[in-house]
Amino acid sequence: MVGARQLLVAALLASVLSERDGSRRLYTNSWAVHIPGGEADAGRIALKHGFINLGRVFEDGHYYYFKHKRVSKRSINPHHVRHRRLEMEPKVKWLEQQVVKRRQKRAFSVPSDPLYYKQWYLDPNASFDINDNDPDPQPRYNFNDENRHGTRCAGEVAAVANNLCGIGIAYNARIGGVRMLDGEITDVVEARSLSLNPQHIHIYSASWGPEDNGQTVEGPAMLASQAFLRGITNGRGGLGSIFVWASGNGGFQYDNCNCDGYTNSIYTLSVGSTTQLGNVPWYSEACSSTLTTTYSSGSRTEKQIVTTDLRLRCTEKHTGTSASAPLAAGIIALALEANPTLTWRDMQHLVVRASKPLHLKADDWAKNGVGRKVSHHYGYGLLDAGLLVDLATKWLTVNPQRECSIDISKSQQVISDKLVIKKYIDPCSQAKNYIRSLEHVEVRVSLSYTRRGDLRISLTSPSGTYSKLVDVRPYDTSPYGYRDWTFMTTHSWDEDPQGIWTLEIENKGSSRNSGVLSFFKLHLYGTDENMMARRIKDSVISHCNNWNVDGICEECHGTFVIFGHLCLATCPPRYYNISRTLNKTVNGVRTSFTVDACAPCHSSCYSCDGYSVNHCLTCPLFSNYDENHQSCSTPIYPRRSGMNGRNNEKHGLYKVAVLVTILIGAPVALMCGITSLSWLIYRLNTRQTVMVATSLTAASETTQLRVQRDTTDEGTGGSETESTYFITQLDQQKDN
Template identity: 30%
Template sequence: MTLPTDDRFVYQTNLLNTAGGIDIDVVPAWTDYTGAGVSIALIDDGFDLAHPDLAGRFDLAASYDFAGSDPLPQAETGDDHGTAIAGIAAAARNGVGIVGVAYDATLVGLRVSFTADDSTDQFTAAMTHMVDNDIASNSWGYAGAFADNYADGWLDGQRAAIEDAAFNGRGGLGTVILFAAGNGGNSADRVDYHSVTADPHVIAVGAMTATGAAASFSNPGAALLVSAPGQSIPTDDVSGAGGYFPGDYVSLSGTSAATPEVSGIVALMLEANPNLGYRDVQEILAYSARATGAVSDWQTNGADNWNGTGLHFSHSVGFGLVDALAAVRLAETWTTTHTEANLRTIDQTYTGPAVPIPDGTGRIDSTITISGDLILDHVQVSVDITHAAAAQLDIALISPSGTRSILMSAAPVTGAMSEFTFTTVADWGEHATGVWTLEVADHTAGTAGILNGWSINLQGDAATNNNLYVYTDENTNPIAVTDSNGGTDTINAAAISHALTLDLAARTGIENLDTGDGNDTVYGSALDNVIDTGRGNDTIYASVGSDTIDGGAGTDTYITESVFNHNVAVDADGTVTLTSLDTGIATHLLNIENFVFAGVSYDLPSLAAASRSGDLVDVIYFIHGAAGIAGMHSDTLGHTAYEAGTLGVGGTGTVLLADREGNHLTLTNNAGQDLSGLSMRMDDGLAVTLHGFIEVTVIADGTSATSVDIGGGQQGFIQTGAGGDTVNFLGFLIDPHIPAQDRTLTANTNDGNDRVTVTDRSGYIAYDIDLGSGDDTFTAIGTPGGTVHGGDGADTFAFGAGAQNAVIDDFNPLLDHLDLSALTAAHQGAIDGFLTLTTSQNATTVSVGGTNVATLAGTVLDQTLQHYLDTGVVIVD
């Protein structure tokens, strides 16, 4: 790309370092993203609004001076810091001065005063406006270990402002909040000793030298997420004689300088993907950060989804040096949204006796065992220690995987140990299950102490079989991951910038793939793949599944060994759908320039011209009536009304209505009880809607997705095949003379991620459902009872109004979910007691409001209800 012409850009080696030192790899990211449309709120000591790099960069209507109660956050005499921070984050690319990391982002200035005798109320007031912005960048903090301890109470307003921004900012996605880690490293201060900076809703940013070492002044800690260059960073200064020095520019050092660099990168990420939750941003920064050789205290944690192993973590620099290009590539391809709303937690307290701490002679190890599971983000540890000399204590947390988080070491404090909650990010991506060990040591003799107790709060996401495996340029081995636990799994290698060759058929169990900027070669598998090859001139070899492929930027080629015998449809967005007339399998292609079938090449115009118009699927079905059975078929579009005399099955007048739109067939019984039933065998790719038949039999045992919608029936047998099928059955009492034991829906959906919904408006329809393997969803509404077998995979069993007496014969609390949200939504008050789990012998009964909703046969849920709510096994509203 063309480099900026701003005259001081050549000195900004933090952005582009051609001399062998580190940089944040932002220049190549500017090809696509500059922060446009993203707001960065800066809480700082005022800003030179007329500076050539900053003029017009602030949204003044959203800005405010909380120190001077003035609408404009203009820097006053002595206010030097804020202008420098603003320049690093978002100075204009205008041919003058420097260039900001996100030079098209919108700045919002929230001025406070750093004068020692000014009230902290101004900071609290400014922080309440974080919720109104996409990003809140804070290059300030509290001086001194444990100076900002949430347990003291005086920070309740700031804590509430942080939580409000995380909960409600960006329409519920969460404002991304960043704080400087602090500059007390030379005085043994740590991020871990500051409640605000170590808050799980906050990204703590450390500083690095130009060689990639941790800056000596930068606070280390287990709560440190990432680091950025923080020594002699070129930036803007208050114009003229004001500011740090005469002139308009200055070099700034400190974690204050590193933080707006990361804030700018976050702006690029949010431009690339506005749907990221604040927790997604934290995770992407961790996954995309680079290890530098100048740091010596690296450890690899117990996660298993990053470059074939765990994530590297250092107490000196967190997960490493931020990488803007890698971060935006992951952001572009990120498909999940992790917010405060779907955060899961597990809390557990040590229940043993108080333990004396050896006085200068050793340590104690105290353990808590976690039986539930999460995929971890943050872990918090609250300690209750009696010790008159807190500076003598060393405290560490060891995860079940062996990851060591140093929480306290030779703290620069005098006096006794206070109640405090520590935070660590070092366990990111690990599983929560297992034994957690708290190590407490007194390294200096002379003062005795006691560990009275401690508790652990684990935060993250519910464990799932839908696994994500991330690969970056740090990976030096062939990608060899396989997955055997089911679910829909993804290899995200979008952060790899070089050419990649990958065969999904060899990566057993992996469905989806994202690649990066190289000229990649990708081979599909027999599964239904979703493949995005990003930038570069990529080559994609077809598989036998129903695939969705996006070639991205570049000149991309799709190759199949099949002879061209396809119907070609091109949507308004450019998506090309190839439907094989031999197999019926549809493949969806976007941003593909060249197509090769059995060695014959096509471009899109020639491919569309060669399109073959296959016949509609010919459906064979039988109508059962009082006077006989009529064999029927449907191979034409439109509406057809069948008369009684034509069919010869009974009734008078028009007895059957058939409507065909493409491969969707709708059949309606227009003769009431004179037509008693319908039986049908369906081919792949067909959807049917059947109205008003007393008894329905549908066999659709192909391999692609099938939809069966029965709008009013009394008996049914439905069997589908290996696709992701949808079955909806609406029960009506059409013929009251049919015995109750015969009013049953039996369904077997076999393989695939299927959805089965049974709604009963008669109060008589029972069911016997086998969902087969796959991540299936079963929903019952108004049903008097029945049996459902989930099969392999992570299944969800949902119950709506009136559903009762279900029997789930293979519920797996490690994979499956009970969704009771429709039954609990209107409940006011405590959920415990309204919803109960009762274990008897080898089964668990689930009751809501005194009604037996389901029995989990052969499954014992013997933990507390809250445990299953926290782990996502039971879902309520």
């Protein structure tokens, strides 16, 4: 086994925000700003407009985090003046005033983040306090220990073998903590948390997400989406960061994790829960994006999860999918310890193969097109740690990801009782992105509906695999439907996508419901390899025959190649095979011999046959390949952001309210203005003073004139131009 893997536990800190007003967006005094010119330009622009530049959002990018002390920390209105001034800067390419997000930890107490320094070594390079912008992520203590969530999650992963509370799954792993839920949660906060030190951290474990209330439809905003894209492209030396996500605890509210854009992302590995006895937990959310399952709490008679707790204590009461995701993260850490060259997609392939139905009880187990059993409650079943580690040592890297997108329907179609759309697809068969074996399937739709929660939407693959994309959500009364929302299924993994795909949208509520489907697009992801025909090797890792004083391997057995301190069957992505001549002295005789070793490609290449920029064979995701120069372009990350159902609805209502206010208020304001002006002219003509404000302390007051400059900036969206107020007091006459 190689050295321990780094793991970031992002199941994070403190209490959920106290704002419970679901009718308004709350704007903060912070902005995300894209300035490609670099640090110097960002600092100059921030200083010019009175902002504080808190640094880059991403280590390798040009998005910056600005704050302004004279803007209200919370406001129901955006600050247009500050925004426009930044927007007018030529070097500012994009900006967004940050809004407060409501996030929920996925356990049954209001919980938080990790720093349990008495029990494990908290890696400072994998830790940070995003909320307070300092390196100490220690949880905030209070009387009810509400900030214990991350400490409990971290203990499951990496609690050391020291005779306290048991041990973590990967007790040799190093672990870090990110405090990001114990304060204002914005897109920048999430993005910085999910992109912290991605060359040092290998696994990000998250047990939080949008509210599991059965009515929210929300995904990551632009910067958090960018964090995922950058992580899987550049993290872990280009092999891809691994994001492990708790599927959600909204089962009691009939929630569906496909309405959560974090856990239904193809870039996250979504983990569900089962109980000690293999039952579906009462809090479990059934959806087609869940990939695997681990144990957690259940009924009162079933055991819960044992782990570490705050104040040097242990607990036997860790619960929910919050407890399941860290168990999966620990098991994945063991697999990376066995084979650190696995890509993020390799890990998902292995998890599918290492998850088994076993004794898990559910009424929807079904075989997919390649004969694997899959369930909306459990994904492919209970994750087997031993099997995953064994497969990790025998797995050859999967071919690069291919994507094929097909517009199925662009014309509006009425949704009455049931809408069925069938389409034969030969997925990009004549193109370079031809797919033979599926991985993820995304269904992107935009539809309106009078009561969104009454819809059941499903997708059936050419092999007959049925994926329930979303089921009835009785608490979801939204009349706005799904606006450019993406559902995802993993149930057709390794199937051949060629054939007839069927989308069904069914009304399960009142016959008075109605709606319109505006568009439906199918995104297929996979590989050109027939994965079911793949033969598992005896081993892709071998022991090194000889190390140098630095621990670097100098000689491998047989045909294996040197990769650092390991011997591999083939070089991993981002490396190529090169022959090296080494000298060796045996019994006083110096001899030379040739070995095969892995050398790094140019950073722009995914695979290569040499070290330079013009030796690329394939490119990373989001890069384009130039065949003439055998080179790859700089990645251009798509600006994807998940629909925020609540915010979209609020924003629409806000626009309506503003329009109504203008239509009604403008005539009233005009009449008031004319009346006031007429009165002012009359009073001036009679040589009396205008009263703007009075404070009567006697029958007669002396007139005062005060001039003041408006220096306060409450972030209400009004003009910030200098204002002069004339406050006078009118002579008053006693009534006789």
